[in-house]
Amino acid sequence: MIEIFIEDLNQRFTFNEGNILKDILKNLNGKFKDVVGGKLNGEIIDIHTPINQSGNLKFLKKEDKDSLEILRHSLAHIMAQALKEIYGNENVHLGIGPTTEHGFYYDVEIEGKRLTDEDLPQIEEKMKEIIKKGYQIERFELPREEAIKFFENKKEIYKIDIIKHNIPEGEPIILYKQGDFVDLCRGPHLPSTDKAGAFKLISVSGAYWRGKETNPMLQRIYGVAFWSEKELKDYLNMLEEAKKRDHRKIGKDLELFLIDEEIGGGLAIWLPKGAIIRKEIEDAWKKEHLKRGYQLVYTPHVGKEQLWQTSGHLSFYQENMYPRMQIEEEGYYVKPMNCPFHVEIYKSKQRSYKEFPIRLAELGTVYRYERSGALHGLMRVRGFTQDDAHIICREDQVEDEIREVLNLALNTLKSYGFDEFEVYLSTKPEKYVGDDKMWEVAENSLRKAIESTGLDYKIDEGGGAFYGPKIDVKIKDAIGRLWQCSTIQFDFNLPERFDMYYIGEDNQKHRPYMIHRAIFGSIERFIGVLLEHYAGFLPVWLSPVQVKIIPIADKHLEYAKTVKQNLLENDIRVELDDRNERMNKKIRDAELQKIPFMLVIGDKEAETGTVAVREKGKQGSQTLSIDEFVSKIKEIISNKLAL
Ligand SMILES: [Zn+2]
Ligand SMILES: [Zn+2]
Numbered sequence: 001m002i003e004i005f006i007e008d009l010n011q012r013f014t015f016n017e018g019n020i021l022k023d024i025l026k027n028l029n030g031k032f033k034d035v036v037g038g039k040l041n042g043e044i045i046d047i048h049t050p051i052n053q054s055g056n057l058k059f060l061k062k063e064d065k066d067s068l069e070i071l072r073h074s075l076a077h078i079m080a081q082a083l084k085e086i087y088g089n090e091n092v093h094l095g096i097g098p099t100t101e102h103g104f105y106y107d108v109e110i111e112g113k114r115l116t117d118e119d120l121p122q123i124e125e126k127m128k129e130i131i132k133k134g135y136q137i138e139r140f141e142l143p144r145e146e147a148i149k150f151f152e153n154k155k156e157i158y159k160i161d162i163i164k165h166n167i168p169e170g171e172p173i174i175l176y177k178q179g180d181f182v183d184l185c186r187g188p189h190l191p192s193t194d195k196a197g198a199f200k201l202i203s204v205s206g207a208y209w210r211g212k213e214t215n216p217m218l219q220r221i222y223g224v225a226f227w228s229e230k231e232l233k234d235y236l237n238m239l240e241e242a243k244k245r246d247h248r249k250i251g252k253d254l255e256l257f258l259i260d261e262e263i264g265g266g267l268a269i270w271l272p273k274g275a276i277i278r279k280e281i282e283d284a285w286k287k288e289h290l291k292r293g294y295q296l297v298y299t300p301h302v303g304k305e306q307l308w309q310t311s312g313h314l315s316f317y318q319e320n321m322y323p324r325m326q327i328e329e330e331g332y333y334v335k336p337m338n339c340p341f342h343v344e345i346y347k348s349k350q351r352s353y354k355e356f357p358i359r360l361a362e363l364g365t366v367y368r369y370e371r372s373g374a375l376h377g378l379m380r381v382r383g384f385t386q387d388d389a390h391i392i393c394r395e396d397q398v399e400d401e402i403r404e405v406l407n408l409a410l411n412t413l414k415s416y417g418f419d420e421f422e423v424y425l426s427t428k429p430e431k432y433v434g435d436d437k438m439w440e441v442a443e444n445s446l447r448k449a450i451e452s453t454g455l456d457y458k459i460d461e462g463g464g465a466f467y468g469p470k471i472d473v474k475i476k477d478a479i480g481r482l483w484q485c486s487t488i489q490f491d492f493n494l495p496e497r498f499d500m501y502y503i504g505e506d507n508q509k510h511r512p513y514m515i516h517r518a519i520f521g522s523i524e525r526f527i528g529v530l531l532e533h534y535a536g537f538l539p540v541w542l543s544p545v546q547v548k549i550i551p552i553a554d555k556h557l558e559y560a561k562t563v564k565q566n567l568l569e570n571d572i573r574v575e576l577d578d579r580n581e582r583m584n585k586k587i588r589d590a591e592l593q594k595i596p597f598m599l600v601i602g603d604k605e606a607e608t609g610t611v612a613v614r615e616k617g618k619q620g621s622q623t624l625s626i627d628e629f630v631s632k633i634k635e636i637i638s639n640k641l642a643l
Contacts (some may be wrong), residue, residue: 001014001015001016001017002014002015002016002017002051002052002053002054003015003054004040004051004054004055004056004057005055005056005057006024006057006058006059007056007057007058007059008032008058008059009028015051017050017051017052018050018051018052019050019051020047020048020049020050020051021035021037021038021045021046021047021048021049021051021057022047022048022191025047032059034061034062035047035059035060035061036060036061036062036067036070036071036190036191036195037059037060037066037067037070037188037190038057038058038059038060039057039058039060039064039066040053040055040056040057041053041055041056044060044066044069044070044188045187045188046070046139046187046188046189046190046191047191048137048138048139048187048189049139049187049188062197062227067227068099068225068226068227069099069188070188070189070190071190071195071196071197071225071226071227072099072100072103072104072225073097073098073099073104073185073187073188073189074137074189074190074193074195074196075103075104075127075196075199075223075225076097076098076099076104076105076106076223077097077137077176077178077181077183077185077189078127078130078131078178078193078196079097079104079106079123079127079201079221079223080092080094080097080106080108080181080183081130081178081179081181082123082126082127082129082130083106083108083110083123083221084181085126085130086122086123086126087110087113089154090111090155091110091111091112091113092108092109092110092111093108093109093110093111093155093156093157093158094106094107094108094156094158094159094183095107095108095109095158095207095209095218096158096162097183100222102224102225102226102235103199103202103222103223103224103225104222104223104225105220105221105222105223106220106221107207107209107218107219107220108218108219108220108221109158109216109218109219110219114219115204115219115221116204117203117204119204120201120202120204120221123201123221124199124200124201127199130178130179130193131193131194131196132194133179133193133194134192134193134194135178135179135192135193136178136191136192137176137177137178137189137190137191137192137193138176138177138178139174139175139176139177139187139189140174140175140177141172141173141174141175142173142175143173144163144167144169144173147163147173147175147184148160148163148164150175150182151163151184154182156184158209158218159183159184161209162184163184174186174187176189178192178193179193196225197225197226197227197228197232198225198226198227198228198229198231198232199223199224199225199226199232200223200224200225200232200236201221201222201223202222202223202224202239203221203222204219204220204221204222205219205220205222206218206219206220207219207220207373211371211373224236224239238479238480238481241479242479242481242532244535245479245531245532245533245535245536246377246532247377247378247379247527247528247529247531247532248377248378250531250532250535250536251274251377251378251531253536253592254273254274254536254544254593254594255271255272255273255274256270256271256273256274256277256527256531256544257269257270257271257274257378258271259377259378259381264382265372265375265382266370266372266375266380266381266382266383267381267382267383268378268381268383268384268524272544273544273545274527274544276544276573277527277530277538277542277544278523278527280541280542281520281523281526281527281542282363282523284415285363285387285412285519285520286363288408288412289359289361289389292359292404292408293357293359294359294360294361294389295358295359295360295361296361296362297341297342297345297360297361297362298362298364299335299338299341299342299345299362299364300335300341301334301335301365301367302325302332302333302334302335303332303333303335303340303341304330304331304332305324305330305331305332305333307340307344308321308333308340310340310497310498311339311340311343311494311497311498312493312494312497313333313336313337313340314333317336317337319369320336320368320369321333321334321336321368321369322334322367322369334367335364335366335367336366336367336368337366337386338362338364338366338386338388338390339388339390339491339494339516340494340498341364342360342362342388342390343390343494343498343500343514345360346358346360346390346392346500347498347500350503351392351501351502351503351512352502352503353394353502353503353504353505353510355502356392356393356394356397356502356512357391357392357393357394357397357401358391358392358393359389359390359391359392360389360390360391360392361387361388361389362386362388362389363385363386363387363388363523364385364386364388365383365384365385365386366383366384366385366386367382367383368382368384369382370382377528378524378525378527378528379525379528379529380525381522381524381525384522384523384524384525385522385523385524386518386521386522386523387518387519387520387521387523388516388517388518389516389517389518390514390515390516390517391405391513391514391515391517392500392512392513392514392515393512393513393515394502394504394510394512394513395438395441395513397513398441398442398445398513399444399445399448399449401445401515402445402446402448402449402471402488402515403445403448403449403452405449405488405515405517406449406450406452406453406471406473406486406488407453408519409473409485409486409488409517409519410453410455410473412519412520413473413475413485413486413519415640416530416539416640417533417534417539417642418475418476418477418533420475420476421455421473421474421475421476422457422458422473422474422476422482423450423453423455423456423457423458423471423472423473423474424457424458424459424460424471424472424473424474425443425446425447425450425457425458425459425460425469425470425471426459426460426463426464426465426469426470426471426472427443427459427460427461427462427463427464427469428443428462428464428469429462429463429464429465429466430462431466432464432466432467432492433466433467433492433493433496434467434468434492434493434496435492438492438513439468439469439492441513442468442469442490442492442513443469446469446470446471446488446490449471449488450471465489466493467490467491467492467493467494468489468490468491468492468493469489469490470487470488470489470490471486471487471488472484472486472487473485473486473487475529477529477532477533478532478533478534478535479532481532483525483529484521485519485520485521485526485529486517486518486519486520486521487516487517487518487521488515488516488517489515489516489517490513490514490515491514491515491516492514494514495511495512495513495514496511500512500514530542534642536594537594537596537616537642537643538594538642539640539641539642539643540596540597540633540636540637540641540642540643541636541637541638541640541641543573543594543595543596544573545573545574545575545593545595546572546573546574546595546596546597546633546637547567547572547573547574547575547595547596547597547598547599547633548574548575548576548577548586548590548593548595548597548598548599549563549564549567549574549575549576549577549598549599549601549611550577550583550586550587550590550598550599550600550601551576551577551578551601551602552583552600552601552602552603553602554580555606556601556602556603556605556606557578558606559601559605559606560576560578560601561576563599563601563611563626564576566626566630567630570630570634572630572633572634572637575595577589577590583600587600587614594616595616596615596616596643597613597614597615597616597629597633598613598614599611599612599613599614599629600612600614600621604623605623609625609626610623610624610625610626611623611624611625611626611629613629613632615643616643617643
């Protein structure tokens, strides 16, 4: 017998093992008609999943975000069924069909058919038919050999591959059935196909089986799905909007950065205009950190094998690292993180409790392996610059330090125009290192810091890394997308592994607390987010060109040059458009370059020593003296305003 506490009923029940949610609901006399699944001890189950463990059960309804997992998973099956009906059972071989952040995809092989976007409406139509038919979705199990035979008969070679290589002997082989379509699957699924919500197929692309280039190339069909038509429509609009703001296009149009196969995937080169943006961000970052008592350091890009051995990276992080290189008799690795170097700085001399807190900060470029298929502009790269820092302190300083870091993170992000945050606290997992008291001190300080900000936060209970709890901060951009930025992460592992200590007031050795933290996470990615958030119109202080001077005719060139000189002397980034083009063409080009201010100069301006100011987002122009304009733009720059 097992004991289940059902949260929705606030009641404890005893059941036989193997009972399913469907039966439980049946006994509730239809009181919970809108339940599409459940969450058992944090795991999503459907109404067919046998319940074999005691614990907590929460019903999942459409308004619960987790229920989307069930919807999207079922739509992947419905799509697979549609493909089989359209292209013939024997021609369609199914790979995997997982859910994604906003929908699902299925990797399939279709003999004799190369899908294009034009095929998607037909597949959608067929899916809608299947949904309308309202097939009951059933779950069943087969013995291993029988399951293999079953899929052999259906020529489902990839399913057999999954059974043989991914499902250990002795584990049940679970299948789901709707109509005459059967798929190997662990679920969860909807009760029936007509419970499916709104969806759209959005693209088709190639994908190697198991991501390996030596394997056959399958076709991956992507869909997005939500419970309601409205949510789907909102999401599709957002996608449209996101396409217009794609930082890769903006980066190209404005000549900000270069990512090229010839250089290597995921390796960004900063062009002069992009380099200015990056410099401004880095300068502001350094200034703020120095003000807050951080010490800036620089560390190398490679380090000896032994260092990464001691840090543990070679045992738990190696798959993200580039291969070993041999220099003379020694092995070296390109750094995936800056931490071990900062630890070595700490250890370079004996430390006393009086020196604490020590805050070491670095804009450190690290290199991590990402599959080429996962690379995406500046958002997902192989080399990126962490705005990294490590704080080493005593127990009595932990609380203040964490509060300070969170304050720094939120203030910094706000200064870039972000004002909506999602904050997550991840706590001690089942397997962990370090002593319980330190975990408690750390978790309490994180919690108190968040609570002092007044922000809502979510707790990922047990979701912390094995070496310490953490806070994550996500920002919401102009079109509602969330981006992970700041992380404040305790580490009880490195101080042990590197035997870090300090001499306390008692003259004894003590283990310090160590905190990793980053505010942007990655400078590259953060600039990508900024470009999309502002659709390329960056705040004036970040604009590579802040002012474009547009003389109407050649005779105004002389005066235009003195205006330019004046602005340059005031540290304003300015370009003079002295091309032999019409004024309107020059204005249009400056707009396309997303330059916030244009100064048009004609007879009147040259005679009176003024400029006609055209400001982004404003109609017409305003005549100002040069000094008036300079003080206006300087104020906008120093307040970090966006137009
Ligand atoms: Zn499935
Ligand atoms: Zn670190």
